[in-house]
Structure formats: C-alpha cells, structure tokens
Amino acid sequence: MEYLLHILILIGIYVILSVSLNLITGYTGLLSIAHAAFYGVGAYVAALMALNLHSTFLVNIICAVIVSGLLGALVGIPSLRIRDDYFVIATFAFQVITFSILNNWVSFTGGPMGLPGIPQPTIFGLQVSSHLGFLILIALFCALTLWVTRRIVRSPFGRVLKAIREDEVFAQAAGKNVAAYKIIVFVVGAGMAAMAGVMYAYYISFIDPTSFTVMESIFIISIVIIGGAGSLWGPVVGAVVLVLLPELLRFLGLPSSVAANLRQIIYGGLLVVFMMWRPRGFLGEYAFQSKEARE
Amino acid sequence: MTGSTLGVNGLSKSFDGVRAIADFSCELRDGEILGLIGPNGAGKTTLFNVVTGFIAPEHGQISLKDNEITGLAPYRLANLGIARTFQDLRLIRQLSVLENVLLSFRSQPGERLGNLFFRSERSRQHEALNRQTAIELLEDTGLGDKAGESADDLSYGQQKLLSLVCCLAAEAQVLLLDEPVAGIAPEMIDKILGIIRDLPVKGKSVILIEHNLDAVMQVCDRVIFMDAGAKVSEGTPEEVRNDPKVIEAYID
Numbered sequence: 029m030e031y032l033l034h035i036l037i038l039i040g041i042y043v044i045l046s047v048s049l050n051l052i053t054g055y056t057g058l059l060s061i062a063h064a065a066f067y068g069v070g071a072y073v074a075a076l077m078a079l080n081l082h083s084t085f086l087v088n089i090i091c092a093v094i095v096s097g098l099l100g101a102l103v104g105i106p107s108l109r110i111r112d113d114y115f116v117i118a119t120f121a122f123q124v125i126t127f128s129i130l131n132n133w134v135s136f137t138g139g140p141m142g143l144p145g146i147p148q149p150t151i152f153g154l155q156v157s158s159h160l161g162f163l164i165l166i167a168l169f170c171a172l173t174l175w176v177t178r179r180i181v182r183s184p185f186g187r188v189l190k191a192i193r194e195d196e197v198f199a200q201a202a203g204k205n206v207a208a209y210k211i212i213v214f215v216v217g218a219g220m221a222a223m224a225g226v227m228y229a230y231y232i233s234f235i236d237p238t239s240f241t242v243m244e245s246i247f248i249i250s251i252v253i254i255g256g257a258g259s260l261w262g263p264v265v266g267a268v269v270l271v272l273l274p275e276l277l278r279f280l281g282l283p284s285s286v287a288a289n290l291r292q293i294i295y296g297g298l299l300v301v302f303m304m305w306r307p308r309g310f311l312g313e314y315a316f317q318s319k320e321a322r323e
Numbered sequence: 324m325t326g327s328t329l330g331v332n333g334l335s336k337s338f339d340g341v342r343a344i345a346d347f348s349c350e351l352r353d354g355e356i357l358g359l360i361g362p363n364g365a366g367k368t369t370l371f372n373v374v375t376g377f378i379a380p381e382h383g384q385i386s387l388k389d390n391e392i393t394g395l396a397p398y399r400l401a402n403l404g405i406a407r408t409f410q411d412l413r414l415i416r417q418l419s420v421l422e423n424v425l426l427s428f429r430s431q432p433g434e435r436l437g438n439l440f441f442r443s444e445r446s447r448q449h450e451a452l453n454r455q456t457a458i459e460l461l462e463d464t465g466l467g468d469k470a471g472e473s474a475d476d477l478s479y480g481q482q483k484l485l486s487l488v489c490c491l492a493a494e495a496q497v498l499l500l501d502e503p504v505a506g507i508a509p510e511m512i513d514k515i516l517g518i519i520r521d522l523p524v525k526g527k528s529v530i531l532i533e534h535n536l537d538a539v540m541q542v543c544d545r546v547i548f549m550d551a552g553a554k555v556s557e558g559t560p561e562e563v564r565n566d567p568k569v570i571e572a573y574i575d
Contacts, residue, residue: 179440184425184433184450191415191426198413201375203401203429203493212436313417 033159037231039271040166041224044173046251046263048220053249054257054314055181056213057193058112062103062119063248065126066218068240069096070225072130075143075235085149089226093219100218101211108210115210123242130237142236149230162231169227173220178260180216189213193258193314250295254302256312265310270295326353327389328528329374329405329497334383336366336373336552343369344380345552351497351530354523358543358560359532362572366552367532368410371499375407376400387497402429406495408486410502410532416475420466420485423474424457425450427489453492460488464518480511487518498522498529504538516542540564548572 049063073092077083083091099122107118130137137143148157149165156165180186191199192206199206229235247270255266274291282290302309329351336344343366351357359367372378374385376397385393387403395403406427414423431453432438433446461467464484469477477485483503490498503519504512512535520542522529533539539546539560546563548556556566563569 176440179443180436183439183446184431185436185439187418187422187426188434190418194415194417195413197377197409198415199426200377200397201401201407201409201413202427202489203398204434205396205398216436 030159033163035271035275037159037163037166039267040163040170041228041231042248042251042267042271043170043264044166044224044227045221045248046255046267047170047173047177047260048217048224049248050252050255050257050259050263051177051180051189051220052214052217053252054259054262054312055186055193056189056210057314058108058210058214059116059249060119060214060217061116061242061245061249062123062126063217063221064240064242064244065119065123066096066100066221067225067228067244067248068126068130068237069099070222071229071235071240072137072143072225073222074226075146075229076137078146078230079143082147085151085226085230089223092222092226096222096225097215097219100215104211104214108214109207120242123245127237127241130240138236140236140238142234143229144234146229146233146235148233156230162227166227166231169223173223174260174264176216176220181260185209190258247295250299252309253307253312254298254309256309258314259309259311262309262311269310270298327351328353328355328387329530330384330386331370331374332384332386334370334373334385335381336369336378337381342552344373347383347549347552347554349547349554349557351528354526354528355545356519356523356529356531356543358539358546359530359549360534360536360539360546360563361549361555365549367549368501369552370549371407371501371530371532374400375405375499401493401495404494404496405499406490406493406497407499408483408490408501408503410505412479412482412486414474414482414486414489416473418474419471420461420474420477421454421457421470423485424460424488424492425453427492428453428457429493457492460491464488465514480507483507484511484515484518487515491518496527498527499532500529501532502534503531504533504535512538536564 045063045067049060052058052060070092073095074088077088077091103118103122107115131140148155156162188199188204188209192209196206251266251270252263254270256262273294277287277290327350331347331349334344334347347370361367369378373380376395379394384391392400392403415426432442432449438446458470461470466481466485466488474482474485487503504515516538519529531543543560546560547554548563548569550572556563556569
C-alpha cells in the first residue's frame with residue numbers, strides 16, 4: 029500500500045513539473061533544458077530554510093517560488109529578447125551552473141552529501157507525516173498547477189502564447205509584446221517547478237544534487253513530448269506512463285543493475301519512436317519541432 | 324487640404340551593399356488609398372517592413388500624425404495604429420478563423436496575466452464584446468459560417484480575406500496591405516477590393532502593394548511607381564499609367 033502511495037506521490041510531483049514545462053514548451057514553443065534546475069532551486073531553498081531558519085512550510089514554498097521565479101527572469105530576460113536558439117543554450121547553461129553550485133558549494137548546500145533531515149511539514153497546525161498525508165498535499169498542489177495553467181491557456185493570454193508558438197511575426201504585427209510574454213511564461217513555469225521541488229524535499233526528507241541533473245530535465249521534456257505538448261492533460265498522461273513504466277520492470281525480476289540501464293534505453297527508445305511516428309504525443313495538438321522545420 | 328497620416332522622409336536601407344530603399348519619401352493623407360507598384364525587388368515590401376518596425380532603416384524618419392515613430396518595435400507600432408498584411412500570408416493556422424480575429428484586437432485586458440486571476444470578470448466581459456464584434460466582422464465579409472473552422476482549412480482567397488479582417492479588428496488608422504488580391508479568384512478580388520474601397524469612409528488610410536494593375540486603377544486615389552528602391556513616378560492612377568518612365572520599366 030505504501031508502495032502504491034509512493035508511486036502516486038512521484039506521479040504527482042512529475043505532473044507539476046511537466047504541466048509547468050508544457051506551458052513553456054508546449055504552449056509557447058520555447059524549449060527549456062533548465063526545468064530540473066528550477067525544481068532543484070525550489071527543493072534547496074525550502075530545505076535550507078527549514079533546516080536553518082526553521083520557517084514553516086507555507087513560508088518556505090512561497091520563498092522557493094519567488095527565488096526560482098527571479099532566477100527564471102535572470103535567465104529569460106537577456107536570452108528571450110534575442111532568439112529562441114540562444115534561449116535553449118542559456119537554459120542549458122543555467123542547468124549546468126545550478127548543478128555545479130549545488131554539488132560544489134559544500135558549506136552551503138552540503139555538496140554531494142546533500143541535505144539530510146528535512147523536517148516534516150506542518151500546515152495550519154497539521155503535521156504531514158504519512159504517505160497518505162503527502163499524497164493529499166501533493167494532489168492539492170497538482171490541482172493548483174492545473175487550475176492556474178487551465179486559466180492561462182484558455183484565456184486571451186493563452187491565445188497569444190499559441191500565436192507566438194506558431195508565428196512570432198504575426199503576433200508582433202498584431203501588437204503583442206512577444207518578448208514580454210515569453211519572459212512571463214518562463215518565470216511562471218520556473219515558479220511552478222519550484223513548488224514540485226519543495227514537495228520533493230519535504231517528502232523524501234533528504235536531497236542531493238543528483239536529483240536535479242540535465243538528465244532529469246530531459247526526462248521532464250520526454251514526459252511533455254510523449255504525453256502531448258500543448259494539451260492540458262497530455263503531460264499528466266505522460267507523467268503516469270513514464271513513472272509507471274520503470275516500476276513495471278521491477279516485476280520482471282531483472283537485477284537492479286540491468287533494470288537501471290534498461291530504463292534509460294526505454295526512455296530513449298520511446299522518445300525516438302514518438303518523434304518519428306507520433307510527434308504530437310498521446311494527446312498533444314502541437315508537434316514540437318524547430319520553427320525552421322515547419323516552414 | 325487634408326492632413327497627413329503617415330509621413331516617410333528620406334528613408335534608406337541596404338542589404339549587403341544592395342540598396343533596397345534609396346532616399347525614399349512619401350506621404351499618406353487622411354482617408355487616402357495609395358497604390359505602390361513596381362517590379363519585383365523594387366523595395367515595396369522592404370518599405371512596409373521598415374515602416375512597421377521589422378527592419379531598422381539606415382537613414383530617414385517615419386512619422387505618424389506628426390509623431391516621430393522611427394525605430395519603434397513592431398508591436399508598439401501595431402498598437403499605435405498601423406496594421407499590416409503579409410505577402411506570404413501569415414495567419415495562425417492552428418487557431419480557428421474566429422480566434423485569429425480575436426487575436427488581432429488591441430489592448431485586451433485578458434492578455435494581461437494579472438487580470439486573469441484578479442480581474443477575471445472584466446477580462447471576460449471585454450472578451451465577450453470582442454467576440455461579438457469579431458463575429459459581426461466575419462459575417463459582414465462573408466466568412467461568418469467559417470468562424471469555427473481552422474484558418475488552415477480556408478481557401479487561399481478566404482485566407483487573404485481573413486488577414487484583411489484581422490486588420491479591421493485592429494482598428495488601425497493606417498493599413499499596409501501587401502498584395503491583397505494576388506493569385507485569387509475574380510469574385511474574391513471584387514469582394515476584397517470592395518472592402519478596401521470602403522476603408523476611407525471609416526477614417527482609415529491605406530497603402531496597397533499590388534501587381535494587379537486593374538485592381539490598383541480601380542481603388543487607388545494616388546499611385547507611386549517604385550523601382551530600385553526609389554520613387555520613379557507619382558500621381559493619379561491615370562498619370563502614372565501614362566508616364567513614359569513607367570511604360571518603359573514595364574516593357575523592359
């Protein structure tokens with residue numbers, strides 16, 4: 029039973045991550061390789077505050093979202109004003125730098141040893157300690173993420189995002205400040221990813237930099253693409269499939285050394301298969317590819 | 324004497340040493356339809372791109388109602404009241420016909436993120452009003468029954484018509500139309516020209532690039548013939564058509 033709850037909690041965390049990346053990548057057409065970095069920033073801000081300042085869960089999550097959003101602005105403002113390819117490189121650089129800082133600034137982040145002993149969260153006097161408690165908490169934040177995303181994408185604001193994804197020149201000629209929209213969306217997505225990081229830090233109660241690598245960013249991108257970029261529920265389906273898949277391998281009785289490698293092969297294989305035969309993913313309405321390729 | 328809406332003064336732009344626009348000046352008067360004709364590569368579309376801010380000029384000024392607007396970003400110029408269509412027909416093909424028109428309205432409260440969460444009622448009312456206006460525009464132009472279809476499913480002529488409707492939704496004072504009737508069926512040409520002819524009544528001024536000379540002669544008050552980035556001839560459609568320099572350029 030605990031195992032099942034654990035899987036559901038993981039799915040919840042990846043739903044937050046992939047729904048928020050979908051806002052950036054699926055709806056606006058910007059490929060960000062930094063999502064795991066913002067996820068990590070959220071986790072570390074919350075963990076450091078909980079451990080050093082003993083501040084409460086709600087304060088920590090708000091600070092984590094703000095810090096991550098500010099970092100998003102720092103990366104987005106210079107790079108999104110120029111061209112989309114620079115943005116991809118800038119996010120990649122931010123991902124690498126963030127990992128290096130988490131891994132090397134030992135006195136602050138604990139370096140490779142990570143941060144152990146993150147206390148259990150207390151919300152309005154209620155301590156969350158059981159798996160079920162965490163599942164409910166994460167489900168609430170998933171619902172919040174989905175609600176906010178739905179609000180955005182079904183609004184005139186969301187219409188502009190789709191226009192930017194399809195034809196920036198047309199969007200500009202229609203009077204839309206394209207760079208501002210891109211920056212806002214990137215900041216919002218970064219803030220949401222931080223929420224997932226906070227959840228993860230409190231749930232596992234131990235974090236180290238290996239959870240926030242480039243590979244993790246690519247995993248989140250895979251969820252979005254396989255689930256369906258540019259659809260609200262696509263990433264949810266993607267998160268369920270990609271989190272469950274390796275768990276099913278456990279039941280095949282493979283030795284863990286084989287299973288771990290097989291996982292990577294399956295992710296890579298799935299990504300190739302989807303890109304070739306179903307670029308829109310399970311539910312998507314947008315085949316992610318470069319603008320040049322579509323024209 | 325009517326006032327000037329758009330003024331272009333001494334504009335120049337080169338691409339890799341080739342002069343695309345060479346010291347070009349012109350004036351668009353209030354409620355006027357100005358035709359811009361000339362051979363391919365004369366710099367007509369480049370002129371549109373400079374005026375709408377997509378390309379920065381090397382020399383020269385552009386003014387809108389006596390305000391200098393040179394070098395402003397495209398979205399700012401669009402919001403100041405300059406709308407354009409594109410020669411290569413840009414629309415958001417993934418969106419419906421109605422959504423393309425809705426996208427073209429300026430300053431929508433629902434396009435600000437904060438309003439979605441803190442002033443959602445106002446955004447919704449504004450959107451409902453725009454929707455009504457958009458549907459009326461589409462019905463007036465005969466695209467009413469296509470409103471729900473994807474823009475990609477329209478015929479080429481209907482797409483050109485839709486991009487003109489998008490400019491109408493923008494409520495711009497100046498419309499820059501790049502080949503609005505090239506390559507479409509005669510009935511659609513008449514329909515589009517009819518809409519263009521009515522624009523001055525609504526207080527709008529138009530610059531029209533077109534290779535279809537019959538169309539230009541039908542709707543334009545004044546015509547400029549451009550070649551190699553410079554103005555060769557200017558006057559009423561009749562004058563320009565009979566100008567020896569123009570005749571010579573077309574025979575070459």
